[in-house]
Amino acid sequence: MTGLYLAGLLVSIAGLLVLDLRLKVFLFAAPRRAAVVLLVGVAGFLAWDLAGVGLGIFFEGRNDLLVGVDLAPDVPLEEVFFLLLLCLSAMEAFLLAQRLLQRRTPAEGRR
Template sequence: MGVLYLVALGISITGMVVLDRRFRLFFWRDARRAAIVLPIGIVFFLIWDLFGIGLGIFFRGETAFMTGLQIAPELPIEEVFFLTLLCYLTMNLYGAFERREARA
């Protein structure tokens, strides 16, 4: 049960990839640009998290659904996958709205 959240994030990221592939929203539209933008977004939010943790604002929640693995104090491994999902979702939405505006 300790990997349930990580599995759910993996399934959600897979859903983003499927939508991206089907509608050519982000990676399938411009792989070079996407390979630059996605890691920049993830690193930005990881730095944001580290500052929040350092200031005592963010804390790791205790739940039986998480692995318990941490990449830094108070920073669980699941956070990297969540930030990946967040950034990928944002870029897919951007691609969808950009496509919609181009049609109008």
């Protein structure tokens, strides 16, 4: 099924955005800063991917789940959305864990 992987990535990103909207952890807490962080993260990982492709380490392979659009040799369109999902989930998890630890720390000091 062509495009199934991209659809899964978009559903996952949408789910993270809904959680972020509800909890105001990352993107909806500081939109400009979050956009810069996401842009730098995705660009850094894309550079990593391009270097890996250039060295012959990474390759696309053929898969019926991809839409078939390549941004560069062996770099499918879905890679950008995967990297966005990766960076978004990492930042939300980190900031949510930080928030939870900050809430927990003052309560422990009152004992």
